[in-house]
Amino acid sequence: MSVLLDVQNVTKRFGGVVANERVSLTVRQGEIAGLIGPNGSGKTTLFGSIAGAHAVDGGDILFEGRSIRHLRSAPIARRGLLRTYQQTRIYDDMTCTENMAISAREAQGSLLSLLRPVPPATNAHAGDLLGFVGLYEKRGDKAGSLSFGQQKLLEFAMALMNEPKLLLLDEPTAGINPTLINGLIDRLRRANTELGVTLLVIEHNMRVIMNLAHRITCLAHGRVLAEGAPEEVREDKRVLDAYLGVA
């Protein structure tokens, strides 16, 4: 499997706080990679660095072999690398279908290409994907009226609508009703296998990530602590210590 995302020694500081220090990780084409670590270990910061939300202070980030370190979020998204947010971000005052339509790949086109109505095929595809995450009945509702869990699912569907090559998911199961989590894991897997989306997932729910990911990287205090197959990482003493707070 070829390397899709190659994070090389990335350092990110906020003032005196070093959020990420020489973090390296790779995500291979077609896999589901996991990113775990205690609160404040720098996972979301790393997502921000990769997706162009802020500039990094050192290192390089290669996507499909080309550096994206100096790009901002929009051009990175247009290359096919998207992220979702821990605190969901959707367009509150627009309907679910509109949220989906404006997330389609064609909406990233030039100004001129935007000056036409949403094609019926796009709306149909939006309906299919809303069905995929179980929100078809809500398609005409304002996104802001959905529950937090539903908004999370909508944000995931919006990302799929964009047909990304790599999708960074920040805690996709947080706030989701526990009885629905298995269904969500199944959907993440299907997005990976059927839609061909490579995933990098931040997750606090150990049961979920151990089930889902092919490989896991563990961060602590802004550094990579361990990486490997789920069972290796789970047994790693340093990882256990980091989570249980043993120095």
Added chain:
Amino acid sequence: MNRVTDWHIMGAIALAGLAGPLLLPGLATQIAFLWLMVVFALTWDMLGGRMGYNSFGNIVFFGIGCYAAAVVQRDTGLPYFEGLALGLLAGTVCAVLAAIVFGAAMLGIRGHYFAIGTLGLGIAAGEVAAGWDYVGAGSGMALPLYPGELGQREIFFCYSLFALAAVCFLVFRWLYGTRFGLALNAIRDDHDKADAMGLRTTPIKIFAWALSAFFLAISGGLAANMIGFIDPRDVAFAGATFGVWMVLMAILGGKGTLWGPVLGAFVFHVTQELFWTYLLGWQRVALGFLIVVIVVFFPQGIMGWLAERRARTEAGS
């Protein structure tokens, strides 16, 4: 009951717009101002309502339209209508260029900072015009006399401004039905998300402002000719009146809705005319009171208030 569609309302307004000045020639000027207010509210709502950028500086484009027409009509020596046409063209070019330049510089600023920045823009433009001899400085500029018979001028500008308001409404209505309209809403609801989803937000925002500027510049050229005189602070860059009314009318009718700005302009203009007629001397006080009433009782505007009532009735039934 047959559903009342947009087309029914548009048809009724078109009839009123065409017949109004003929049936009530004495009110032609007031009706012309009504259409001007509709253009003000519609163009403000493109940014304020649809895109979430509250501009207090849109008056700048109106003023540019006023002055461009006046200068062209004064200096080219063309006959009235040719001069007016060329003046309107010059006004749109200048206003669109200004919107692109100001947009590139200012549309990166978010929220209140953008509002305050644009407020400064409007005030600065008035001061520049008031100190610039080429455009008459503080004493303003007189426009050439309308060549037709007495009373014809009002009728002509009444129809011109009606046509402008109608075209502006139809263009915006079409635009809001395109992906561009959705993109504006996406920027309003979550700008960072729109960026992260790969939307080309900067050109979208600048285009929206430039389009507003285009229609405002034409309205400025027409209004200046109708009034016959432009004062830098009281007519062209009248931030405290026209500039604030734009915002109020859109909010009164309902920001970000198709008919809200039109309805807001109607209600506001009629109320204002009534104040002038029946509360002379107190009209400014009454207007201030109206503003308070709008903000307190109709924060979502009339359209928002109606939608809420309808939702409540449906939920109750």
